[in-house]
Amino acid sequence: YTVVLIGDSAVGKSNLLSRFTRDEFSLESKSTIGVEFATRSISTDDGKVLKAQIWDTAGQERYRAITSAYYRGAVGALLVYDISKYETFSNVERWLKELRDHAENHIEVMLVGNKSDLRHLRVVMTEDAEAFAQENGISFIETSALDASNVEEAFSSILTKIYEKVSRKSMNSDAAGSGKTKPMANNASKVIVVDNENDDAAPAKKKKCC
Amino acid sequence: MGCRKTTNADVFIASDDEWVVIESDGAESGSGMARNEPSLLPATDVAASRSFELIETDEAATMAYGFRVTVTSDDEYTAGARREAAAAAAWDKLGSAALRRSRAVEDVVLAWGIPPHARPTAWPVFSSAEALQLVYTEVYAKLASADGDAWVGATAGSADVARIDGDRAQIELDLRRTFPTNEFFASQAGLDSLRTILVAFARWSPIGYCQSLNYVAGLLRVVLGSDELAFWSLVHFVEDELLGYYTEGMSLFKADSALIGELLAELEPEASAVIDALGFDLSIVTAPWLLCLYVNTLPLAHVLHVWDMVMYSGASFLIRVALALLSAHAPLITAASDDFEAVYLALTQLPLLPPPHALVAAAATIDLGPEFSTRQREKLAPGELPQLCKAIAAHRAHFAL
Numbered sequence: 021y022t023v024v025l026i027g028d029s030a031v032g033k034s035n036l037l038s039r040f041t042r043d044e045f046s047l048e049s050k051s052t053i054g055v056e057f058a059t060r061s062i063s064t065d066d067g068k069v070l071k072a073q074i075w076d077t078a079g080q081e082r083y084r085a086i087t088s089a090y091y092r093g094a095v096g097a098l099l100v101y102d103i104s105k106y107e108t109f110s111n112v113e114r115w116l117k118e119l120r121d122h123a124e125n126h127i128e129v130m131l132v133g134n135k136s137d138l139r140h141l142r143v144v145m146t147e148d149a150e151a152f153a154q155e156n157g158i159s160f161i162e163t164s165a166l167d168a169s170n171v172e173e174a175f176s177s178i179l180t181k182i183y184e185k186v187s188r189k190s191m192n193s194d195a196a197g198s199g200k201t202k203p204m205a206n207n208a209s210k211v212i213v214v215d216n217e218n219d220d221a222a223p224a225k226k227k228k229c230c
Numbered sequence: 231m232g233c234r235k236t237t238n239a240d241v242f243i244a245s246d247d248e249w250v251v252i253e254s255d256g257a258e259s260g261s262g263m264a265r266n267e268p269s270l271l272p273a274t275d276v277a278a279s280r281s282f283e284l285i286e287t288d289e290a291a292t293m294a295y296g297f298r299v300t301v302t303s304d305d306e307y308t309a310g311a312r313r314e315a316a317a318a319a320a321w322d323k324l325g326s327a328a329l330r331r332s333r334a335v336e337d338v339v340l341a342w343g344i345p346p347h348a349r350p351t352a353w354p355v356f357s358s359a360e361a362l363q364l365v366y367t368e369v370y371a372k373l374a375s376a377d378g379d380a381w382v383g384a385t386a387g388s389a390d391v392a393r394i395d396g397d398r399a400q401i402e403l404d405l406r407r408t409f410p411t412n413e414f415f416a417s418q419a420g421l422d423s424l425r426t427i428l429v430a431f432a433r434w435s436p437i438g439y440c441q442s443l444n445y446v447a448g449l450l451r452v453v454l455g456s457d458e459l460a461f462w463s464l465v466h467f468v469e470d471e472l473l474g475y476y477t478e479g480m481s482l483f484k485a486d487s488a489l490i491g492e493l494l495a496e497l498e499p500e501a502s503a504v505i506d507a508l509g510f511d512l513s514i515v516t517a518p519w520l521l522c523l524y525v526n527t528l529p530l531a532h533v534l535h536v537w538d539m540v541m542y543s544g545a546s547f548l549i550r551v552a553l554a555l556l557s558a559h560a561p562l563i564t565a566a567s568d569d570f571e572a573v574y575l576a577l578t579q580l581p582l583l584p585p586p587h588a589l590v591a592a593a594a595t596i597d598l599g600p601e602f603s604t605r606q607r608e609k610l611a612p613g614e615l616p617q618l619c620k621a622i623a624a625h626r627a628h629f630a631l
Contacts, residue, residue, distance in 0.1 A: 029441070030403040048410040050526060051403075053442045054517025057574050073570075080400060080441045085480040086517055 021182050022073045022093050023175075026115055027100035028108040029079030032134040035165035036100065037076045040175045045165055052078045054086045062176050070179045084118065091123040095186070096130070096178045101149075103133045103162065104141035109149065116156060128185060129158040130178045137164040294346075295452040296413035296420075297530050310531065313587070317342035329355050331542070339542045340594055341587065343535040350454045356541040358470070359462040369629050370458045373430035382433045386628040389433070397432035397439035401425060404444040414452055424448055427461050436625050437468055440476035442521040449525055449533070467523075469622045471545035474615060475521060485609035487516040490552050492605075493598065497553060501560035508570050515577045519555070520548055528583070535586040539594070546602065550593035558582045558592070 025033040034052050038044045041058040056076040061069050075094070077087040091097070099115050101108040112131065119127060131153045133144060146162060153160035161177065163170040292299050292307065301307045320338045321328055322345075328335060329352060344352045354360035363370070372381045383389040405421050414420035427447050432439045446467065450460035468475070474482025491512050495502040505512065518526060523540065524533050539547045556563075559576050566572035584592065599605075607615060 029400060030407075049407065051407050051441050051444070053521055053526075055514055056578075057514065057571075059571055078441060082440050082476070082478060082480070085478070085484070086513055089511065 021070065021095050021179060022075065022090075023096040023098065023178065023182075024075045024077060024090055024094045025098050025100060026077055026087075026091075026118070027079060027098075027132075028102070028105075028111050028115075031079065031100045031102040031105070031108050032165050033079065033098075033100050034076050036098070036132070036134060036163065036171060036174075037074055039165045039168055039171045041074065043168075045168075047166075052076055054078055054083060055090055060175075062179060064180060064183065068183070070183055072175065072179055074175075088118070088122045091119060091127075094123060094127060096128040096182050097123065098130050098132050098174065098178060099158075100132045100134050101144065102135050103144045104135055104138045106143045109133075109144045112152070116158075126185070128178055128182050129156075130174065130181075131158055131160045132174055133160075133162040134165060136162040136169060137167045293413070294530055295449075296415070297409070297452075298411065298413075299530055313342065314345065318345040318347065321345045321348050328352065331356075336542065339538050340590065343586070343590070344538045344541075346453075349534075349538075350456070350459070353454060353537075353541045354459050354463060357463055357466050359459060359466045362462040362465055363458065366462075366626075366629050369434075370430060370461055373433050373461075374426045374457065378430065378433050386625065390436070390438075393438055394432050398429055400441065401428045401432070401439055401444070404441060408444040408448045412448075412452065415448060423451060423457050427451060427457050427464065430461055431464055431468075434465065434629070435469060436621065437477050440468075440521075442518075443468065443476065445522045445525040449537075453534070453537075467545070469626075471540075472520075473618050473622065474610070477618065481610055481614060482606070483517070483520060484513065485606055486520060486549060487513040488609055489602075489606055490516060490549060490556070493549075493553055494556050497596070498557055498560040498563075501556070501563040504563050504567060505573065508568065508573060510570060510573055514574070516552060519552055523548060524551065527580075528589075529586075532583070532586045532589055535590050536593075539590055546598060547593065549598060550596045551589065553596050554589055554593040555580060555583070557596075558584060558589075 025037060027033055029051070034049050034056065035045050037056070037058055038046070038049075041060045055078070057073065058076070059071060059073050061071040063069050075090045077083070077090065097119055099112060099119075101112055103109075116129070119129065131149060133146070133149050149162075150160050159177065159181070161170055161174045163174050165171060292301065292310075301310065317338075320342050324335060324338060328338075328348065354363070372378060372385075375381065379389065379391065379394060382394075383391070402425075405425055408424060409415045412420070415424060424444070424447060428439055428444060431443070431447070443464065447460055447464050450463045451457065454460050454463065472482070474480075474485075476483075491502070491505070494505070494512075504510075524536055528536065536547070536551055556577070559580065559582050562576040562582065563573050566576065583589065
């Protein structure tokens with residue numbers, strides 16, 4: 021599954037990715053130039069392995085010349101803002117439009133309020149973001165890449181949602197596969213779903229689910 | 231036609247011979263040292279030691295331009311120090327001829343790079359940043375002053391105030407993310423200096439601030455030791471050499487990236503076929519390579535030698551370096567076959583990176599073909615580049631005396 025991380029500059033997209041894929045966080049991280057890529061596999065409750073390809077993107081508007089190409093293949097998007105910077109939340113609407121313009125219609129979107137550890141600096145209320153997400157039919161979570169809270173949950177929740185969507189789709193349609201996933205056997209619980217682009221990806225990168 | 235590896239100039243071997251000559255010229259123990267000189271370090275050692283970061287280890291560390299550069303072995307340290315001394319000797323031997331383009335100067339820059347003490351003079355002369363500074367004398371002081379916004383508004387007719395404000399906000403976000411472990415940028419003076427250069431640039435150029443320029447300006451500043459020279463060098467890159475890279479749409483960058491893909495097909499057909507089959511978009515790696523001029527991609531010593539060449543011979547050297555890097559990793563790409571991630575890791579971690587002078591030598595032997603700039607232009611919308619040039623000339627005219 022291909023998931024993109026989008027949102028304003030310096031909201032913590034790269035740190036969310038490194039926390040999720042390598043359990044690392046850096047206060048001195050670099051600005052992302054263009055796009056960066058990492059993978060991780062997670063197991064669902066019923067024992068399936070979902071492999072995610074995650075694309076991290078530069079936040080500055082000018083870089084959409086490069087990054088928007090990566091929305092197209094994505095089945096999920098984490099739209100990140102910073103709970104301590106109101107502007108990054110008010111720009112969420114523009115990012116949604118960007119997705120509507122460039123991404124697939126059925127892309128699964130999750131709104132992510134990052135830096136939840138900065139309690140004393142909070143300017144975006146949880147209820148406001150929740151209401152916004154509801155209005156726009158997208159899911160919502162607050163995370164902290166710094167203290168790792170909800171990072172695992174955010175990614176596994178969007179991956180699970182995508183998985184459910186895809187398997188529903190492939191059960192409904194008889195022959196036509198959904199393109200990204202391999203045709204599944206009847207007994208879905210035994211099927212390992214991986215992205216078909218790298219079935220045998222580097223085992224060193226795979227991590228056990230916590 | 232097109233792209234091929236030339237074999238007539240084996241610069242690396244030639245330069246090592248020259249090194250022996252220089253050492254035995256000047257030093258009493260020259261011949262003994264020459265025998266022990268490791269010709270090429272294992273590529274993996276060099277790759278493992280690459281770091282712009284402050285890493286607390288037992289490894290030997292050496293400071294360069296405020297960067298703490300870690301080395302993993304005594305051999306590597308000695309080799310680096312010797313090369314630096316040899317570069318200085320070769321450069322000083324050129325005397326006053328060093329600042330004019332000539333075959334002899336080119337040979338030295340190619341084989342040794344420009345020694346650190348000469349860079350603050352040589353870079354602005356070769357890049358023509360010095361010429362810009364002379365033409366627009368006193369402009370930098372105005373741009374860098376506290377009321378620079380107002381001055382630009384008055385001088386350039388109308389300043390795009392909203393754009394400059396947006397740039398200022400983005401610059402603020404990037405300041406602390408620019409070489410935070412560098413001695414200079416860890417200080418308030420360093421942050422102020424970088425802010426001043428970048429804000430002055432946002433005021434000066436209609437292109438405005440683009441992320442990655444923070445790294446380019448940062449390295450220029452610590453190497454040149456002057457805000458003003460760093461500023462004019464930045465102007466030179468963004469508005470002359472790499473015009474169309476940092477603009478809205480980044481069209482020339484995209485064109486060059488596509489061209490690198492085409493040249494790779496001629497240079498390394500097998501690796502190129504793997505990349506095509508995977509749908510691996512080369513701009514994933516060429517964006518940080520080209521837009522940051524290899525800062526954050528290559529170790530400091532590599533970046534400096536590459537920049538020496540770029541200053542001396544122009545920005546097309548960046549394309550050559552990209553092809554040399556791809557070529558060096560072609561075996562890994564071919565071996566990766568249908569594994570997207572393996573290709574990505576090979577081209578972002580660059581485990582087969584040659585030492586600085588070997589990379590530069592390899593890049594120099596890559597022939598871009600006589601029709602290179604035509605092919606580059608063909609990838610742009612008709613008239614796009616001339617139009618950009620015209621716009622730049624028009625905005626500069628406001629600042630001329």
